[in-house]
Amino acid sequence: MQQISWTFKLDQEANGRRKSRYTKWCPRSYSGVTNTISGPQNRIIGAQSALPGQFPHAAFITYASGQGTYCGASIITHRHLLTAKFCFTNLPHTIRNTKGLVLKIGGICHTHEIGVCNKVDMLKVDIDFVIFDTVIRNILHGTGDFAIIQLSNSIPKELFENKTVSIACLPEHKDEEIPDKITQAGWGMIENGLGSNILKYVNLRTWDDCYKELDPELDESKHLFCAYFKNWEGNETKVNIGGNVGDIGDGVVAYSQKRKVLVLHGVFLSFRSHIFAVQGLVSILLRIRYLLDDFCYYLDLCSHPNIIGKTSSH
CATH class of the missing domain: 2.40.10.10 (Trypsin-like serine proteases)
Structure with a gap:
């Protein structure tokens, strides 16, 4: 290695x-700069094939x-x-x-x-x-x-x-809230048990305190959050939609109306089936906002004055 x-x-x-x-x-929300990345149009609920760009x-x-x-x-x-x-x-x-x-x-x-x-x-x-x-x-x-x-x-x-x-733009500060709705995209395992040849994406609902119900091993780690698929119009939970094998490392994003860019809020780490199937297949995600010190230290991308170059491992 x-x-x-x-x-x-x-x-x-x-x-x-x-x-x-x-x-x-990746302009700041107050900068007045307009980015050329398109908004989240044509993003249909469910596991869909992504469009070019x-x-x-x-x-x-x-x-x-x-x-x-x-x-x-x-x-x-x-x-x-x-x-x-x-x-x-x-x-x-x-x-x-x-x-x-x-x-x-x-x-x-x-x-x-x-x-x-x-x-x-x-x-x-x-x-x-x-x-x-x-x-x-x-x-x-x-x-x-x-x-x-x-x-x-x-x-x-x-x-x-x-x-x-x-x-994929970083959150602006360590107190930035994760949106209620986020999108995960990747080439992981699909229904046939193989990895997808085309980029797939799914819109997910965030679940901030998932450790309380999902898995006692998760402890109360502030570095983690969860997300699951739900039909936001019909309020229908789907147990077989979400991150899977081959999706580890996928970025989870949300479109910022203020900044007009996709903001990276999480990294997919693992998945669990909810014990009561209330949330169905649950994605376990690492919060990006807790890594801002690391990006400042290693890449000099210091997005907020309070970030002084420490790392999350210190």
Whole structure:
């Protein structure tokens, strides 16, 4: 595994350029800057196939053999992606480093499938290294269960300009509330038991204090929240819709009317079936707002004056 010290700050020389690019695509709510990313139109309740350009931040991790969906990730700068640490600490013994994995961005279809993916539109990018906390923690407690992927080269700016890719913007501050409705997109397992060749998405309802009912092992971790599918019009719970195998690391987003961008609120870690089937299949998610110190420290993306460069592991 190509990994560097968790206390190492990434490429400081490029931080100025990174911040200016980030600000261009992720304006503050008071800045008056209008972003070119479209709003959440045509997002239908339920597990649906995404449209080209609908979730341009979404990335796909698979094995170099090309078989199966391994994990999801989200673009957070022109050179960095966010995913779950579990995606790298749980690599099969046959894969000793990131060369055994393939990372793809910029589209919805990673493999040709007649009638579903008639055109493969995703681009392969090379991983430089991955950085994550090596302290072993319970995945259910969420603390520290994230990884930052650095690419060998920055994603070409023309891919941002033509909307092939985009950044999933970070919350503006650590007190930012998670919306009642969020969207998870990924290429994880579908009804046939295989990973999806086309990007799928589902709209979910958030459940803030899920640990009280869902699983005593979740404890009262402030770093976690949950989400589940519900037909918001018919109030109908669906037990078989939500994140699944191959979706670990997926980003969970909501469209900000103030900022006119998709804001990244969570990283998918796991799923549970509710014991009473009240919420059905429940997604367990890591709160992004508790990682803002880490993004400030490692990437110099300091979104709020109160963030002083500490990390969540300190």
